[in-house]
Amino acid sequence: MRVWRHLADLVASHGAAALVSVHEVKGSAPREVGARMVVRPDGAYRGTIGGGQLEFRMLDIAREMLERKERSARIVDQALGPDLGQCCGGRVKVLIETFDPQDLADLKPLLTAEAEGGAFQVECRLDHGRVRRELSSAVGDDSWTEWRETHGEALTSVLLFGAGHVGRALVLALAPLPFSIRWFDDREGAFPSHIPGNATAIALRDPEAEIAEADPHSLILVMTHDHPLDMAITAAALRRGFPYVGLIGSATKRARFEKRFRELGLSEGRIGSLVCPIGLPGIVGKEPAIVAASVAAQLLQVRERLNFSPLSASNDKSAL
Incomplete structure (x- = not known):
């Protein structure tokens, strides 16, 4: 909010x-x-x-x-x-x-x-019973501050390739969550008419360029309509070493892709980092909404691992 x-x-x-x-x-x-x-x-x-x-x-x-x-x-x-x-x-x-x-x-x-988006720090003090707030960048004297607040939210970048049934369900599942989604598909008319505010629909022209230019902390999800396209996008993402590269598919699909990745010269470490099948273990339903809920929970787990630090945990300590 x-x-x-x-x-x-x-x-x-x-x-x-x-x-x-x-x-x-x-x-x-x-x-x-x-x-x-x-x-x-x-x-x-x-x-x-x-x-x-x-x-x-x-x-x-x-x-x-x-x-x-x-x-x-x-x-x-x-x-x-x-x-x-x-x-x-x-x-x-x-x-x-x-x-x-x-x-x-x-x-x-x-x-x-x-x-402007993202998290920002605010310096606060009581002044005649009212809370006076100044952006941290505008306060030069620490003695002015009685406590600090963090406002806004740092959104985790997600690159989602594919606007099929699961892709659509996943965008809806992520809509209220702290993610910023770049949503790609190369088919005309692939995207729905209404898209959540944290997602941007983009006609896919050069997937490898999108991977090369993405924030290195992005989470990558690949679920296009075309297996060769899945292969190219996933290989490019694994080469860059993103913290999460997820590929929709079965264990059989994973085995076939792993063989091709080795032929392309990817290291065993990079191949082993691939998440496929996607979603939390133990959730076996294949309906798009169930897969989307499982993947959304998995992305939240990854986000927690990436974002947690003693500094971020103590940003809002009060002096009152």
Whole structure:
């Protein structure tokens, strides 16, 4: 969710909105620091901080603040077990803020950064009860900052070759997930009329050039209508050494392709890195939607392995 865009739109259409953010977590909690939800004056909301009693209580507070036109931000400190009866056992601080039309000018830099895509850092401090935010690139003095927030989301690049039944189902499965998809097919009329916002349909002209120019951290999926084309794309992808190269097909297809890859001079290590069949082991259904769900889960696992680091895990530590 584009938090700042959604917040600004609600302020413009409803006159006010609240932002509810997980600000600090100790121990086990339903969501991580930086989980957010945007609340309308009528109580409708988008996003989640984990559901259950914690979320219900924070929604009630946000609605009350909007009704009272309360401008000062609140930090609500909750012990999930003693205070709310939730069995997570941890402790959560939740930041609740309200926004109205006089805040729209201050939101413009955040809206711009969010529209550019990817994750970005924001320096924060309390100023007369309001949270003041500046993009990290605009703050030169660390003493200004009381805490930092991460906004936006770094999308993982996926190159998907093939717009058949499984390709279409996979694009739909990935639509709400943190992936940016370049979707290729060389057939006229292969793509559906409606495509999710995180996917771009591209007429395939030179597959090897697309592979050569792709971000080296991209995930590659090959499922075209043509086995020789599958072979050429997969061989080019294996040569570059992407972190994930998946080829739709059976173990028999894999064996035939491996033989040809050896003839082409690919190393055993590169050949062994090929994921074929694609999807999580143990899911045997062959319906396109089932294959797509299995592959989407597998890509999320790969993304977690690629993205996890102590630095990324601690970006949102609060100083309050």
